[in-house]
Amino acid sequence: AQKVTQAQTEISVVEKEDVTLDCVYETRDTTYYLFWYKQPPSGELVFLIRRNSFDEQNEISGRYSWNFQKSTSSFNFTITASQVVDSAVYFCALSEAISSGSARQLTFGSGTQLTVLP
Amino acid sequence: NAGVTQTPKFRVLKTGQSMTLLCAQDMNHEYMYWYRQDPGMGLRLIHYSVGEGTTAKGEVPDGYNVSRLKKQNFLLGLESAAPSQTSVYFCASSYGRGRTYGYTFGSGTRLTVV
Numbered sequence: 001a002q003k004v005t006q007a008q009t010e011i012s013v014v015e016k017e018d019v020t021l022d023c024v025y026e027t028r029d030t031t032y033y034l035f036w037y038k039q040p041p042s043g044e045l046v047f048l049i050r051r052n053s054f055d056e057q058n059e060i061s062g063r064y065s066w067n068f069q070k071s072t073s074s075f076n077f078t079i080t081a082s083q084v085v086d087s088a089v090y091f092c093a094l095s096e097a098i099s100s101g102s103a104r105q106l107t108f109g110s111g112t113q114l115t116v117l118p
Numbered sequence: 119n120a121g122v123t124q125t126p127k128f129r130v131l132k133t134g135q136s137m138t139l140l141c142a143q144d145m146n147h148e149y150m151y152w153y154r155q156d157p158g159m160g161l162r163l164i165h166y167s168v169g170e171g172t173t174a175k176g177e178v179p180d181g182y183n184v185s186r187l188k189k190q191n192f193l194l195g196l197e198s199a200a201p202s203q204t205s206v207y208f209c210a211s212s213y214g215r216g217r218t219y220g221y222t223f224g225s226g227t228r229l230t231v232v
Binding site: 009035104105106 | 148149153158159160161162166168174208210220225228
């Protein structure tokens with residue numbers, strides 16, 4: 001069975017600090033997908049990034065960057081120069097096949113509550 | 119293009135009452151899912167569907183039933199609501215293969231059972 005661990009339950013930083021959110025996963029699949037979602041206080045899930053298991057290239061998008069390390073089964077997320085609007089719960093999720101075809105189950109970590117103080 | 123639409127957005131039920139949550143998608147996606155989110159936890163899969171007329175159990179299916187009579191709709195039913203089913207429910211559909219694979223989530227339904 002697949003598993004996602006986000007060991008950091010809560011993180012608090014001061015605005016403009018950099019912050020890294022950790023994600024460690026377990027899977028027996030050779031092909032899988034990793035996701036990061038943001039959940040602001042309003043409750044919706046905001047998609048941030050998808051990483052395929054066969055593509056280990058790291059990615060940067062503005063102030064966001066992701067470090068995928070297959071050797072350590074980690075997919076960490078860094079926010080550079082954090083802002084108050086970054087305050088939210090962030091979820092890491094792993095997608096693994098649950099049937100023939102393309103149906104896949106998303107297994108979520110328990111989330112990291114990030115608070116950015118002004 | 120509305121994406122995934124969930125109705126209702128909020129609901130309060132008394133223990134033992136029944137209700138149906140509706141999920142509708144207009145993207146012609148084959149695969150649809152129902153998740154629940156409890157405080158301090160990530161989402162957990164309740165049931166899923168790989169196509170019209172087919173459904174299957176996920177991680178936490180007890181107390182729920184689902185139906186997918188039409189490709190665009192995925193219904194989640196609670197026959198006899200219990201306080202343990204107080205949660206936020208998310209519907210999702212998935213699309214693509216390989217590098218295009220992804221999910222579209224609805225905005226959630228907050229259900230309280232008293």
